[in-house]
Amino acid sequence: MAHGSNEPRLTSRDDDWLVRCRFSRDETLRRASDADNQIKFNNQALAQWNKYFASRSDA
Numbered sequence: 001m002a003h004g005s006n007e008p009r010l011t012s013r014d015d016d017w018l019v020r021c022r023f024s025r026d027e028t029l030r031r032a033s034d035a036d037n038q039i040k041f042n043n044q045a046l047a048q049w050n051k052y053f054a055s056r057s058d059a
Contacts, residue, residue, distance in 0.1 A: 039046040
């Protein structure tokens, strides 16, 4: 394990670890979508910034 890392060694990733720490594709996309609305810059959610920049590039 790298110094200061919380990531377990590849050899310690047994089936129990995989069940606890890995997600299906759908679960991963759902979690990413939820996070998109929780991450904030200058008091605006990342989702709002994405819409703002998308609207600017369409012009």
